[in-house]
Amino acid sequence: MTRTTWRGTLRRLPWWLAAAALAIGCLIWIYPFLWMVAASLKTSAEVFTKGLDLLPADPAWENYERAWGEAQFGKYLLNTVIVTVATVVVVVVRCAMAGYVIARHDFRGRRIVMGVLVATLFVPAGYTIIPLVDLAQRLGMLNSLTGMILAMSGAAHVAAILLYVGYFRGIPKELTESALIDGAGFTTVFFRIMLPLAKPVTATVTVLTFLSTWNAFFLPLVFTFSRPDLRTVSVGMLAFVGENTTDWSGMAAAATISLLPVVALFIALQRYFVEGIAGAVKS
Template sequence: MSPARRNRRTYRRTWGGTLRRLPWWLAAAALAIGCLLWIYPFLWMIAASLKTSAEVFTKGLDLLPGNPQWENYERAWADAQFGKYLLNTVIVTVSTVVIVVVRCAMAGYVLARHEFRGRRVVMGVLVATLFVPAGYTIIPVVDLSQRLGLLNSQTGMILAMSGAANVAAILLYVGYFRGIPKELTESALIDGAGFATVFFRIMLPLAKPVTATVTVLTFLSTWNAFFLPLVFTFSRPDLRTVSVGMLAFVGENTTDWSGMAAAATISMLPVVALFIVLQRYFVEGIAGAVKS
């Protein structure tokens, strides 16, 4: 391997090498332009959030505002209540992710490593409902929540989202736990560890890659959730998440482009920042979904 690499390095300094790499640099240049266009909507949005309303209309393509209008953010944060919506979204997302990870890990563990009566039934029901998108069950979900007194409440929204189809997550855990050798738990059992100890001390820490995948995918789907928060907050505007708040905002202020852009920036910035900091985990987590 090393002689080959050294070979290539000397090769690179010659003209032939440069010529050989030229297609790659051309591809990179094309991709760079493509990527700039790709993220242009975000750049436009951030620029618009700092412009006056008049500037958004007259200088739509200029990315630099004349004089940054920070009061757009004040308007979106306080008047349009996006500060509150953001907090709501964080509460709902974090709670849902925690519940989903814990319940899917527990169910996956039991289904993977224990024989019990009813196991096949549980697995059968899970697989049968693998392909049920959320939108098609929304009517009974709303009806049931109403009868349980959970409609129009944050708890109801969290419970309904945690109960939505997460079959894939359970199956990922099942697959992973199945692959863990028996000896690992047997020695712990001989040492007198109980059922719960084995799970929380040994199995769950071992399943970190799956937990990363489930966390990232649940985080994305909950942060993105729209249908459920929409119908759960029809009569409780104070419980809106950012997605629902956004629709309400443009419904009420059709001409306030800069306010809209500021509200959108407020809603998106935390996740984008989180993504850039934790990029490796995002990528590995999503990759885990197809690898196993």
């Protein structure tokens, strides 16, 4: 090896060390997920006897059959998809409209509205569960998916509104002014011009809302307490917890099933997710 080659190797050495450190960090970060997937293919005894080993002795695919059929996780997954998709649609439209009005329209009390929205960030979510349940019960929506959707989408979602505010402020006003001159109204300007331009932020809000709704536990538990058939996947995990024993391998299989849609959505929208965060912060 020549002297020039040695110099090039020494110059690249810090990058190799950084890459190795990042690889180790990534492995540590994803190891719990890999362990959960491996545990879903083990027997209940292997979960404890194998320890940190990721390779099952004989893959137990019946864990997935038990989770899907006996634990009714197929029904819970359908309920979760319905609640999550409906909640995401309502939150995106509502927060986009609120962000557009705050960012592009100068109205009396705008600063007060912003102050109230930011103040709600410091209110714990548990404090609102009692009035939510009381209101849903008075409206006859306590034990229904509709009531759960309205409860999940009716929160402030301040982070989503602020993302839209930051993004809409960076869009030139000439776009909306020219559309108004051509006779377009508020609805036309918003749905045909502003909302399509905010695709990166919409992807970001979609991912964040999807994650929070999909993983929600306390509110779906309260709304389905007397209707087990309306449970979501997070509440459905209770089916694997018995009075004296816990089906750990079945729970791992159910958790793996429930995480697959989340991983698929993030992989599909990760580019827009990063662009939306960067664009809102930059604006």
